[in-house]
Amino acid sequence: xxxxxxxxxxxxxxxxxxxxxxxxxxxxxxxxxxxxxxxxxxxxxxxxxxxxxxxxxxxxxxxxxxxxxxxxxxxxxxxxxxxxxxxxxxxxxxxxxxxxxxxxxxxxxxxxxxxxxxxxxxxxxxxxxxxxxxxxxxxxxxxxxxxxxxxxxxxxxxxxxxxxxxxxxxxxxxxxxx
Amino acid sequence: xxxxxxxxxxxxxxxxxxxxxxxxxxxxxxxxxxxxxxxxxxxxxxxxxxxxxxxxxxxxxxxxxxxxxxxxxxxxxxxxxxxxxxxxxxxxxxxxxxxxxxxxxxxxxxxxxxxxxxxxxxxxxxxxxxxxxxxxxxxxxxxxxxxxxxxxxxxxxxxxxxxxxxxxxxxxxxxxxxxxxxxxxxxxxxxxxxxxxxxxxxxxxxxxxxxxxxxxxxxxxxxxxxxxxxxxxxxxxxxxxxxxxxxxxxxxxxxxxxxxxxxxxxxxxxxxxxxxxxxxxxxxxxxxxxxxxxxxxxxxxxxxxxxxxxxxxxxxxxxxxxxxxxxxxxxxxxxxxxxxxxxxxxxxxxxxxxxxxxxxxxxxxxxxxxxxxxxxxxxxxxxxxxxxxxxxxxxxxxxxxxxxxxxxxxxxxxxxxxxxxxxxxxxxxxxxxxxxxxxxxxxxxxxxxxxxxxxxxxxxxxxxxxxxxxxxxxxxxxxxxxxxxxxxxxxxxxxxxxxxxxxxxxxxxxxxxxxxxxxxxxxxxxxxxxxxxxxxxxxxxxxxxxxxxxxxxxxxxxxxxxxxxxxxxxxxxxxxxxxxxxxxxxxxxxxxxxxxxxxxxxxxxxxxxxxxxxxxxxxxxxxxxxxxxxxxxxxxxxxxxxxxxxxxxxxxxxxxxxxxxxxxxxxxxxxxxxxxxxxxxxxxxxxxxxxxxxxxxxxxxxxxxxxxxxxxxxxxxxxxxxxxxxxxxxxxxxxxxxxxxxxxxxxxxxxxx
Numbered sequence: 020x021x022x023x024x025x026x027x028x029x030x031x032x033x034x035x036x037x038x039x040x041x042x043x044x045x046x047x048x049x050x051x052x053x054x055x056x057x058x059x060x061x062x063x064x065x066x067x068x069x070x071x072x073x074x075x076x077x078x079x080x081x082x083x084x085x086x087x088x089x090x091x092x093x094x095x096x097x098x099x100x101x102x103x104x105x106x107x108x109x110x111x112x113x114x115x116x117x118x119x120x121x122x123x124x125x126x127x128x129x130x131x132x133x134x135x136x137x138x139x140x141x142x143x144x145x146x147x148x149x150x151x152x153x154x155x156x157x158x159x160x161x162x163x164x165x166x167x168x169x170x171x172x173x174x175x176x177x178x179x180x181x182x183x184x185x186x187x188x189x190x191x192x193x194x195x196x197x
Numbered sequence: 198x199x200x201x202x203x204x205x206x207x208x209x210x211x212x213x214x215x216x217x218x219x220x221x222x223x224x225x226x227x228x229x230x231x232x233x234x235x236x237x238x239x240x241x242x243x244x245x246x247x248x249x250x251x252x253x254x255x256x257x258x259x260x261x262x263x264x265x266x267x268x269x270x271x272x273x274x275x276x277x278x279x280x281x282x283x284x285x286x287x288x289x290x291x292x293x294x295x296x297x298x299x300x301x302x303x304x305x306x307x308x309x310x311x312x313x314x315x316x317x318x319x320x321x322x323x324x325x326x327x328x329x330x331x332x333x334x335x336x337x338x339x340x341x342x343x344x345x346x347x348x349x350x351x352x353x354x355x356x357x358x359x360x361x362x363x364x365x366x367x368x369x370x371x372x373x374x375x376x377x378x379x380x381x382x383x384x385x386x387x388x389x390x391x392x393x394x395x396x397x398x399x400x401x402x403x404x405x406x407x408x409x410x411x412x413x414x415x416x417x418x419x420x421x422x423x424x425x426x427x428x429x430x431x432x433x434x435x436x437x438x439x440x441x442x443x444x445x446x447x448x449x450x451x452x453x454x455x456x457x458x459x460x461x462x463x464x465x466x467x468x469x470x471x472x473x474x475x476x477x478x479x480x481x482x483x484x485x486x487x488x489x490x491x492x493x494x495x496x497x498x499x500x501x502x503x504x505x506x507x508x509x510x511x512x513x514x515x516x517x518x519x520x521x522x523x524x525x526x527x528x529x530x531x532x533x534x535x536x537x538x539x540x541x542x543x544x545x546x547x548x549x550x551x552x553x554x555x556x557x558x559x560x561x562x563x564x565x566x567x568x569x570x571x572x573x574x575x576x577x578x579x580x581x582x583x584x585x586x587x588x589x590x591x592x593x594x595x596x597x598x599x600x601x602x603x604x605x606x607x608x609x610x611x612x613x614x615x616x617x618x619x620x621x622x623x624x625x626x627x628x629x630x631x632x633x634x635x636x637x638x639x640x641x642x643x644x645x646x647x648x649x650x651x652x653x654x655x656x657x658x659x660x661x662x663x664x665x666x667x668x669x670x671x672x673x674x675x676x677x678x679x680x681x682x683x684x685x686x687x688x689x690x691x692x693x694x695x696x697x698x699x700x701x702x703x704x705x706x707x708x709x710x711x712x713x714x715x716x717x718x719x720x721x722x723x724x725x726x727x728x729x730x731x732x733x734x735x736x737x738x739x740x741x742x743x744x745x746x747x748x749x750x751x752x753x754x755x756x757x758x759x760x761x762x763x764x765x766x767x768x769x770x771x772x773x774x775x776x777x778x779x780x781x782x783x784x785x786x787x788x789x790x791x792x793x794x795x796x797x798x799x800x801x802x803x804x805x806x807x808x809x810x811x812x813x814x815x816x817x818x819x820x821x822x823x824x825x826x827x828x829x830x831x832x833x834x835x836x837x838x839x840x841x842x843x844x845x846x847x848x849x850x851x852x853x854x855x856x857x858x859x860x861x862x863x864x865x866x867x868x869x870x871x872x873x874x875x876x877x878x879x880x881x882x883x884x885x886x887x888x889x890x891x892x893x894x895x896x897x898x899x900x901x902x903x904x905x906x907x908x909x910x911x912x913x914x915x916x917x918x919x920x921x922x923x924x925x926x927x928x929x930x931x932x933x934x935x936x937x938x939x940x941x942x943x944x945x946x947x948x949x950x
Contacts, residue, residue: 059305075227076220078441080393081474085876088393116220131218135210138839141684141847143217144224144393144441169884176876178393178442179684180847182884184839 041109045072046118058105065089065100068115076116076147080176087175090148091115097155099174116147119154129192130154137188141179149175153189161196163189204693204703205904208839212689212708213439213682222439225397225413226471233399234263236460236470237307239297239314240480241289244323244549244869245336248287251297252315259310261302264463271298271459274427276451278351281341282515284455289318290338290514291551292869293479295452300460300468323549325866327486327511330546338514338547347512347545351520357603359524362504362531362539364599367494370503370538374494376578377503382934383488384566384918385511386861388852389478389879390556392683394441396481397471398450400457408458409434412450415443415683416721417711423449428458437711440683444557444851445911446482447683448721451517478874482554483862484852485522486511487563491541493575499586501536506571508543508564513552519545522560524601525656525724529561530568531598532653532803535590550864551871557851559724562915565652566856569919570934573926577633583923584621584630587651588614591805600655600800610907611897613805613831617651620829620893624809634930642817645824646928650916651807656724657907658799662731663717666695666738668746668790670781672766674699676708678735679719680727685910686840687727691735693836694904698739700764717793725804728836728908729901734794736903741792749790750783802901806830806912808848810920814928816947819940821858821925825889828913833899834906844910845892853914855882857921861937 039054068074080088084102092114119128140146156171216222253265271284301307330345349360399411417437460468491506512519629637638645665677747758750768769777811825859880863872898905931946944950
């Protein structure tokens, strides 16, 4: 019986919050989402980005805030988009992996180029999250030490063993900037 | 390195690099087909139970639900070895076993509706220990597997499939020994390789004879090759997406594949089955459990005179192809341990926990991790340096072995002891090795110790591959080969081979998508086989295409085909490059030329991986920390240095080295539940815990193919766990014989708890 209630509860939640709008700016583009129609109160930001808005470069792995795959930048901070509810993100400015390269020329962000030059990925599933965390770090601290880089990336699960080449790629960029 | 070649051996950007760093690479959950439904699985809360009653009407009536399937109404496809795993069953054999399947218009409603299925279970007693499972009176899991011991063999690897190591005369061998030792060692922490991307499949039926599968797999074609017999030899087209890590676990993808196919059949719509992380932990491809009781006969000079023992292998509730893992493990043991007298008897057992599956290391890591610590006891008794012992006993030209097919293969490869020696020099083995049970250094409560392990595989030449190379008159080439991308960079590696043979810039060689409709036969990227097997087929196809080009160009240039060369899409008489003509003038613009290549199984070569480990153990807290790793190999010829570096670093992850330190799946042996089925409680190494890591890669030409290279990716983690266990034992002066060496086990060994 408990089960049936949960399903019914879902419906009533949807009804109660209808007619509210959420405004999200993603990679410079404004999206207006209607709560109850485009967004349910239990949708995570990761879900909305991927399933509703089509930004599938953001990956969901654990969906529990413990692997870093879903990291995006929100108002300058790297955040775990699977631990945030979309309805809490009204008015926020979000950058996903799709927003790093120049939208007109297609020119890659230097960080993306460094990852290519060092083959700093294997399967690539954790790569968008790692790049977004690094971008947030470098925006605040253009010359992080090796320790600071590793500290920043400590929450990112990479299973292929690309850690060493990731750190090298980031360090190459830090050195260029000096 | 790479001096004589234009592309081979040089670091080049991966073909898919831009897609990966911009987020446009398509993984399975990024694919949506029009009208696609979402499949979800109701899972058993009990380790062993019979469904007495199952009521689905409420679920079926739920808005958006298109199908609810139970054991009563699923297709009768049965998988596993031997066939023992139906799509759904009325008996549940592990916590997480599939009870029912639902397809709905959204993933959310499919998830919600699972709770509306009412199930009444009759609980049965369960068994978790592999030796207990084989005793009289133990709970029985499968009718087809009496006594919970799997029948030996697996037809597809040959009538004589290697299911034991028996050779020489062990009684005579023990008589010749200077020392005889014995012991038991278990590698039973059943870790989860846990790729970041959970497993997933989309199935859609074009008509009753044509099924299309989209899959995240390291070997897309395996989804077709393995499932065609199961599904009544219908046509199965498989399209591989990018695969977010596999480490062996995503090959044929049997369970999600048959679940998606059954739901798609029932609804007439495309259906995606994509596990969440909890399901990934609870119901997908763990490592095999391994426990060995063995006796070893050894001489003072390190000659192994006899090896006798019983190898228990726990595959959990089902066998995907564990018999093949047993076969390959048995082959690999012979590569590392030259011995004339063997009697190693495996027993493959089922227990009531989530099934093991195909995992990087494939029987070999499990066997080595439990057998090498038993060899260490013998080495200690004979006072032998393990590095010297491994150098002496690793397979050498002129030796041979029974491989997985049960056939004796004469080894025609190189002597790997040079790579082992070089690895030892870089590691500083000579200075750090102080003898058995002796720490390298003592600093307060901290004890430093070193260890070494070795592993190798002749599966680098397993099974068949085919390739076509199509030359276009515009000076471009297209490689048709069903090569997936799960992180190995193999799609780029084979393009480099084509570009090298045809002397083209790399960006003028493309490879078709991993789609079985447009590509010739491919077995898949397993056992480090890609470089040798796929490579051989691709090289042959490119050479064949070039030959056809030269045949057409020769009369145009007024020369013989053997006098011609090609570069950058032009062809010319050797020495007269200035008079080169474009391919289109040689072949005409309304023509393509296709070369074909094929590789046939060849187990006469192997690879080799040695891992040196340095650990620091705090004898107050019992915590062991990995300080340094040196991975040493000889790959013949590097194809891409950065890709190879990454693969060797991968020995830490994918249930590798760290299974000796902290990585384990914790099974509650009262309830059958996995206790750490999330990414916080399941321990994994983070960026801040990285040890120093150095790769030592030699390039002694290996007679594989034109580029003299072999792959080593699959074997990279396998020697790691035993090396770490040896290092810990040396650091603390007490032997640890099971994994992982967590603080409680270390303190217990030290007599502190």
